[in-house]
Amino acid sequence: MKQSKLKALIELAFTAEEADCLIMANTTCSSPRDKFNFINEMFDFTIIGRTEEDIEADYWCALTAIVKDKWRK
Amino acid sequence: MTINIDAIESEARKLNELSSQYYLSHAVIGCEKMLEKKLEEASKQQVERIKKAIEETEDDEMVEKLSAEMSQINRNRAHIFVDYINFMPTCARAIMTNNNISISLPKCLQEDSGTGGAKQLRKLLAHEIGHIVLHTDKVLSNNSPRGTLTLTDDTEEIEADQFAKIILDLRCEHYKKALESRSYENYQ
Numbered sequence: 423m424k425q426s427k428l429k430a431l432i433e434l435a436f437t438a439e440e441a442d443c444l445i446m447a448n449t450t451c452s453s454p455r456d457k458f459n460f461i462n463e464m465f466d467f468t469i470i471g472r473t474e475e476d477i478e479a480d481y482w483c484a485l486t487a488i489v490k491d492k493w494r495k
Numbered sequence: 496m497t498i499n500i501d502a503i504e505s506e507a508r509k510l511n512e513l514s515s516q517y518y519l520s521h522a523v524i525g526c527e528k529m530l531e532k533k534l535e536e537a538s539k540q541q542v543e544r545i546k547k548a549i550e551e552t553e554d555d556e557m558v559e560k561l562s563a564e565m566s567q568i569n570r571n572r573a574h575i576f577v578d579y580i581n582f583m584p585t586c587a588r589a590i591m592t593n594n595n596i597s598i599s600l601p602k603c604l605q606e607d608s609g610t611g612g613a614k615q616l617r618k619l620l621a622h623e624i625g626h627i628v629l630h631t632d633k634v635l636s637n638n639s640p641r642g643t644l645t646l647t648d649d650t651e652e653i654e655a656d657q658f659a660k661i662i663l664d665l666r667c668e669h670y671k672k673a674l675e676s677r678s679y680e681n682y683q
Contacts, residue, residue, distance in 0.1 A: 471626030483599035
C-alpha cells in the first residue's frame with residue numbers, strides 16, 4: 423500500500439487498535455519500537471511529558487492522539 | 496409543546512456519569528485558560544499590526560489576506576484532551592498533535608476505582624498538567640519538522656513532580672474549605 427494511502431487510513435481509523443492492525447498488515451514493523459519509529463516518521467507529534475520510559479506506552483498514546491485528532495480540529 | 500422530562504433526566508445522568516470518570520477538571524480548564532492568555536500575550540503585537548493594516552486599507556483582497564492571517568493566530572491556540580488508553584502500564588503521557596494536547600492515562604486505573612485508582616490518576620494527571628504549564632512554551636513556539644519528537648529531561652520531570660504535589664495540595668485545600676463553609680450548597 424502507498425504511504426500516503428496508509429497515512430490517510432491510519433488517521434481515519436476509529437480506534438488505535440484498528441490503526442495498529444493497519445500498521446502490522448502493511449509494514450514490516452513488529453516490535454513496539456519499530457512501530458513507534460514508523461509513526462514518528464510519518465506523523466507530526468511531540469511528547470511533552472512522560473512519567474516513566476516505556477516505548478509501548480509511547481506508541482499507544484501517540485497512536486491514540488493521532489487517531490482522535492480528526493475529531494478535535 | 497411537550498417537554499420530555501425523562502429524556503432530559505436521562506441525558507443529565509449520562510453527563511453526570513461521564514463527568515465522574517474525569518479528575519482535576521477545574522485544573523484542566525484553568526490550564527487551557529493559561530495557554531490562551533500566553534497566546535494572547537505573545538500575539539498582541541501581531542494583532543495590533545493586522546488591525547492597523549485593516550483600518551488603513553480599502554483593498555478587499557488585502558482585508559481577506561489579513562483576516563486569514565488572523566485566523567492563523569487562532570489556530571495556534573492549544574486545547575487539552577484527556578484519553579484513557581488500553582495496553583498501558585500505570586504511567587502517563589502528554590502528547591501534542593496539531594496544537595491539540597492529549598493527556599493519556601491508563602485505562603486500567605480508570606476501571607480500578609476500589610484500590611486507589613482515582614488517587615493515582617489524579618497524581619499522573621497533575622504531573623502532566625505540570626509539563627503543559629511549565630514546559631509547553633518551547634514546543635508551541637518552535638516550528639519543528641515533521642516527526643520531531645521532544646523528550647523531557649530529568650530536571651523537567653522533577654519540576655513536573657513538584658508542580659503536581661503543589662497543585663494537588665491546593666485543590667485539596669480548596670475542597671476542604673468548600674466543605675467547611677458548606678459553600679457546596681451553592682452548587683444547587
